[in-house]
Amino acid sequence: MTDAPLVLCADDDEDILSLVSLRLQRAGFRVATAADGEEAVEIARTRRPALAVLDVMMPKLTGYEVLAELRGDEALRGLKVILLSARVQEGDIALGLDAGADAYLAKPFKAQDLVSKVEELLGT
């Protein structure tokens, strides 16, 4: 299990956070969770995950701000980021991809869509 890639999941909604973690764990990934933006940045820097699944509307730092922070950190080069959001207007999606996200997934999501997107980005 120690070889499995570490995925950081950040969401302020506890229920969704557990759901995403559960889905990814069942798909064989190790999971670290964060309940807000600041915690997400801290965990990303200390535990160096291979991929982060970030909610957009989070307290303290939004998903976009976390993304900007991570992309500005040389040490985190190569980190894959998926934005997972209930904001599904074209403008939101474009904003996320422009900010450097590798993928944008809309809530509600199908478990299969999430897992296959993560696997695709990590090449597993």
Place this chain on the structure above:
Amino acid sequence: MTSSSLTSRAVPAVAARVRSAPAAWAFLGTGLLAIAVYFLLPAHGDAQSIFYVVIGFSSVVAIYVGSSRNLPRGERLPWQLFAFGLLGQVAGDAIFAIYEVSLNREPPSPSIADAFYLAGYPLLALGVLLILRKLGGQTSRAAILDTLVIFSAVALVQWVFFIDPYNHMHFGTEFSRLVAMAYPAMDVVLLVAFAQLLVGPGGRTRAYRLLLVSIALWVVADEVYGLTIDTYEGGSWIDALWLGSYVVWAAAALDPSMSRLAVPDRRRLPRLTSARLLLLALASLTAPLTLLIERLSHHRVHAFVIAVGGAALGGVVLVRLAGLVHAVERAGLAERLARREAEQAQQLLTFQNQQLVEIDRLKDEFVSSISHELRTPLTSIAGYVELLQEEEEDAEKLGHLAIVGRNSERLLALVTDLLFAARLQYGRLELERAPVDLRSVVEQCVDSARPRAQAASVQLESEVEDVPEIAGEPAKLAQLLDNLVSNAIKFTPRDGRVSVRLTAHPDLIRIEVSDTGIGIPDRERERLFERFFRAQSALERQIQGTGLGLYISKAIVDAHDGRIGVDSAPGEGTTFIVELPVAR
């Protein structure tokens, strides 16, 4: 010969006039004939004197009768004043006649006849004044000043040429001199009234013109009499003017158009018409002209009177000018005020526009966050239901979970539609265009709708042919087809049929979605694509829906530069037709 041909042409015109006012023309004709007869009678005879009075008295009666016939009670006063004013003249004439017939001499001067004559003038002038008041525009400051200008000029001329000469004539008594001078003085009043009538407001009817002529005749007769007082004798041609005035005055009263004489004018101020300007110019020039005439005719120059009259005229004209300048300034001020108000209104409008834009943005933000707030709990519901469905083996529980899953999907679809519609309201449906193969879009849509059709026991068939690509957004086109097909299934009873056809035509591609459903009545067809519109039949049958599907569908078709229409026979079925232009 010439005269007879003239007559033959003139007769119809005269006949037409006579028919329009038979009494007036009959009186005028008879009156002129009577005047001719007057001059045929032996000069200075009793018959002539009596005939004079008869013509005058008939005219007075005619004026009274005319005003009673042509005017409603309450509007007859001016003409009754004319009748009484002229009656004064006739009374004076009668006294002369009595002296002539019974005593064979003229009455002494002054006599009671002068009292009647002089009493008549104010009544005539008052009658004109009342008519002018009825016509309107006579009580404004400008109108009063105009009257003053004319009065000053007329008074100046009358004094210099008609009144003052009596000061240098021999009279038996001072009183008889004063009485003689009273006539030209009275003519001032009549002249001013005449001038006012000449430039007065309102239209000119035939009666109006006749009235002008009669007053003019009277004044001219008086003035000529004043100039020839030493040589005047009864039966002179001047009598024709006075008699003519009687007759024409009566004709004016008998003409039916006299009832419209006093139609009020809407303008409050007298307009500076060219006639009015000419009159005012003439009046202003009276003083220098009088001076000039006196000098040229070696007349005694009335320096003092001309100086005072000229100064008075100049003063009144100045006041009138000042009034005009003030009016112009007031107009300028009003214009500036109006302009400032317009500017303020413009600023307010700009401000309100900015506010509207801000409100628009807030609404957009609100819709967006509502959508977010609704989607977040739905994510948990759908996600955990999916999880449970994977773990559960009990068929009954799986069935229940399927119901929860289906309903959360419905709720999600509703939220999505509401968000879509809310954004459409701001007029923003921008497509991410790409080449689209409609055939695959239609086939996918039919495939995904098949389970729903089966559940509703509706036969779903499709007939698609190869079509050229169009430039559009695949997701939106799929949404459009899904809306139309879902609707068709919803509104078709069990064992009905829904068919989707895709056909290529020159320059366009046609999609037809037909059903054998309940149909749409004509009166509802126009409103079908309105936001939140729901057909009566759908409400009665409790068919679920938000009234957004067709609204969104039309918006998608519009964004693709296409057209959407509907063909339906109630009870037999409905066909929605979408036409999309082919990519070039």
